[in-house]
Amino acid sequence: MIEPLIKVNDLSFEYKLNNKTSIPVLKGVSFDIFPGEYVAIVGHNGSGKSTLSKHLNGILKPSSGDVLVSGSNTKELQMLREIRQKVGMVFQHPDNQIVATIVEDDVAFGLENIEIPAATMKDRIDYALEAVGMSEFRQRPPHHLSGGQKQRVAIAGIIAMKPDCLVLDEATSMLDTYGRRDILNVVRELNDDGMTIVSVTHHMSEVAEASRVIVIEQGQIVMDGSPREIFQQYERMQQLKLDIPVASRLARLIHEYDEEFQSDLIRNNEIIQEVVRLSAKRGVFVG
Ligand SMILES: Nc1ncnc2c1ncn2[C@@H]1O[C@H](COP(=O)(O)OP(=O)(O)O)[C@@H](O)[C@H]1O
Ligand SMILES: [Mg+2]
Numbered sequence: 001m002i003e004p005l006i007k008v009n010d011l012s013f014e015y016k017l018n019n020k021t022s023i024p025v026l027k028g029v030s031f032d033i034f035p036g037e038y039v040a041i042v043g044h045n046g047s048g049k050s051t052l053s054k055h056l057n058g059i060l061k062p063s064s065g066d067v068l069v070s071g072s073n074t075k076e077l078q079m080l081r082e083i084r085q086k087v088g089m090v091f092q093h094p095d096n097q098i099v100a101t102i103v104e105d106d107v108a109f110g111l112e113n114i115e116i117p118a119a120t121m122k123d124r125i126d127y128a129l130e131a132v133g134m135s136e137f138r139q140r141p142p143h144h145l146s147g148g149q150k151q152r153v154a155i156a157g158i159i160a161m162k163p164d165c166l167v168l169d170e171a172t173s174m175l176d177t178y179g180r181r182d183i184l185n186v187v188r189e190l191n192d193d194g195m196t197i198v199s200v201t202h203h204m205s206e207v208a209e210a211s212r213v214i215v216i217e218q219g220q221i222v223m224d225g226s227p228r229e230i231f232q233q234y235e236r237m238q239q240l241k242l243d244i245p246v247a248s249r250l251a252r253l254i255h256e257y258d259e260e261f262q263s264d265l266i267r268n269n270e271i272i273q274e275v276v277r278l279s280a281k282r283g284v285f286v287g
Contacts (some may be wrong), residue, residue, distance in 0.1 A: 005070060005086075005196050011055060035196055036194055057069070059089070061074060094153075101141055104139065133152065148175045167200075170201060187199065208231070215230065223236070228264055251274070
């Protein structure tokens, strides 16, 4: 049996404002993340997505329940360094994550923290900058880069540590379309090469690329399934006031007029394939 990479077991969390007041955020959340999965986490603002993400590598500790990373509890202080190395996080604002004045120094910073020997340091930096397509910028000052490029440097800083899992908390939300596309391509390649991905996102076209979707509402998991299963539950998604991809809406609409047209499509290229399939079947030529 395959062991989960991350095990979240009956996790509850409240922010303590002072001795008397606390804000309950997560309420009995349980799920496992397995090696190689690409999990999208969706939910409204304030539903607890960032709070949950910060539990996955021990930035926050459960008020009750447990989070285990490769079997190590995030509550065990002596395991924290290893846990942080296994599960890396990229946040929303690229500017807050960059510490050095030269790109390659920034990538080196995390490696120095985990005491990677100097001899392997250069290889790790080369690998990481190459993986995010930023090799030619290694001598540049990060503050001259675009938001998307900065975010790629932030990802390089994490993957240089060779984590098993990359957690992205709305890492593309400050970026333009091109910046977002670049990050998604990088993330998809990392996942193809075996890295586990957990991505908090509002972009349903990105959710359609994931292997699994977890929907969180008021600190609880309300849906958990493949993107196709989740987006098929159109009414439930509407009740939760969550979007579905344009391709899903289009497929449902066409299906209403032509019931042979498959209604459970979620990606743009699936729509095109379906048009081609039906056209060929009906002897209509599509260029
Ligand atoms: N540092 C904090 N101190 C107190 N309350 C917080 C803090 N961070 C978040 N919250 C509250 O926790 C709830 C969940 O926030 P968050 O996890 O950021 O949700 P999301 O990422 O889904 O928008 C919100 O009500 C928010 O106001
Ligand atoms: Mg958030």
